Amino acid sequence: MKITCDKQKLNEAVLNIQKAVSTKSSIPALEGILIRAGDSSVQLCGYDLELGITTDLACTVAEKGSIVLSARLFGDIVRRLPAADVTITTDEKQITTIESGEAKYSIVGIPAQEYPELPSVGSETSLKIPSGILHSMIHQTLFAVADNDAKPIHTGTLFELEPDHLRLVSVDGYRLAIREEPLACERNTTFVVPGKTLAEVLKLIGDDDSEVELQIGRRHILFSIQNYTVISRLLEGEFLDYRAAVPNECSTSLKVSVHNLISSVERVSLLITDRLKSPVRCVFEDGEIRVSCSTAIGRAHDKLAAQMEGDSLEMGFNNRFLLDALRNTECDEVRIQLNGPLSPMRILPCEGSSFLFLVLPVRLKSEG
Numbered sequence: 001m002k003i004t005c006d007k008q009k010l011n012e013a014v015l016n017i018q019k020a021v022s023t024k025s026s027i028p029a030l031e032g033i034l035i036r037a038g039d040s041s042v043q044l045c046g047y048d049l050e051l052g053i054t055t056d057l058a059c060t061v062a063e064k065g066s067i068v069l070s071a072r073l074f075g076d077i078v079r080r081l082p083a084a085d086v087t088i089t090t091d092e093k094q095i096t097t098i099e100s101g102e103a104k105y106s107i108v109g110i111p112a113q114e115y116p117e118l119p120s121v122g123s124e125t126s127l128k129i130p131s132g133i134l135h136s137m138i139h140q141t142l143f144a145v146a147d148n149d150a151k152p153i154h155t156g157t158l159f160e161l162e163p164d165h166l167r168l169v170s171v172d173g174y175r176l177a178i179r180e181e182p183l184a185c186e187r188n189t190t191f192v193v194p195g196k197t198l199a200e201v202l203k204l205i206g207d208d209d210s211e212v213e214l215q216i217g218r219r220h221i222l223f224s225i226q227n228y229t230v231i232s233r234l235l236e237g238e239f240l241d242y243r244a245a246v247p248n249e250c251s252t253s254l255k256v257s258v259h260n261l262i263s264s265v266e267r268v269s270l271l272i273t274d275r276l277k278s279p280v281r282c283v284f285e286d287g288e289i290r291v292s293c294s295t296a297i298g299r300a301h302d303k304l305a306a307q308m309e310g311d312s313l314e315m316g317f318n319n320r321f322l323l324d325a326l327r328n329t330e331c332d333e334v335r336i337q338l339n340g341p342l343s344p345m346r347i348l349p350c351e352g353s354s355f356l357f358l359v360l361p362v363r364l365k366s367e368g
Contacts, residue, residue, distance in 0.1 A: 001037050001065025001090040011078045020046035020053040021071040029114040032068040037061050052118045052231040066112035121217040128211045135205045140179045143324045145195035146172035153237030156192040161185040176358040197232035252310035252338040260304045262326050268293040268300040269319040279316035279362040316364040325357040
């Protein structure tokens with residue numbers, strides 16, 4: 001194999017592909033990047049048996065071939081190469097030479113035959129989503145994905161396809177995020193995509209007018225994002241019946257500036273540390289929200305105006321969970337619906353129902 005390509009484009013591709021490379025595996029090839037040269041392009045592939053990312057890069061191919069190189073070493077070398085172009089040559093003994101300007105490396109590769117095949121998805125269901133919409137939907141639900149394996153199914157986001165819309169749902173036991181968009185789908189289906197996969201998809205999606213194609217099989221999903229392909233296993237198990245978790249009643253309703261509420265919660269949260277944990281106390285009363293916090297190092301109080309209807313109420317919240325929900329609203333103002341001190345806070349857009357965030361309250365100790 002012998003190829004010459006643009007160093008900057010190669011570096012960008014390697015950085016993206018590395019996200020799917022296994023850091024520690026019993027199969028040495030999985031700790032590497034598969035490089036496969038075709039007629040006028042080179043394909044790079046990273047795969048950890050759960051998530052795979054491939055991309056094609058235009059280059060000058062003097063000789064076709066393939067090799068697996070250590071992802072960490074190859075990435076470090078490419079990032080530091082001095083010239084605009086890089087030439088990669090592999091001989092029959094798997095010795096790979098990387099040249100750029102006056103810099104030259106010779107490293108030992110692994111035969112491409114030792115690299116596991118990526119799974120084939122099949123195309124039971126496929127749909128195309130505008131990049132901007134998919135980016136927004138993933139961004140507004142990813143924060144609520146569980147980060148521990150107590151219930152593995154909740155480390156992913158539920159996708160619900162119905163004939164006229166797509167809905168994404170994430171839940172971690174303390175909060176819930178629902179985001180939906182009108183979208184024509186071929187058939188009704190549900191599946192759960194790992195949060196790790198969606199985090200990488202989010203980084204690859206641009207905010208342009210292009211489309212992302214999803215191909216959904218029985219066990220895997222494939223995302224086609226411009227010149228990248230992301231393939232991932234789907235999670236199996238029973239996802240929470242989220243509809244039963246959403247309260248229908250509402251005794252207090254508010255309309256509030258997102259920026260002002262975030263700023264207020266951040267100010268009183270300055271007294272909270274990993275060692276000094278304490279809920280943020282919110283009093284909803286007389287057209288204002290009074291926010292306070294008390295820890296061993298002191299007390300903080302703040303307040304902000306809100307349009308309010310219904311009963312006065314005092315509730316406590318985990319400051320991080322409350323801030324995560326508010327920061328992902330992508331709105332200037334939101335509606336907040338409450339139904340007593342122990343019922344979840346509902347956060348919705350002022351118009352429509354494109355998203356719904358639930359944040360569970362924390363029991364407050366009486367101040368004394």
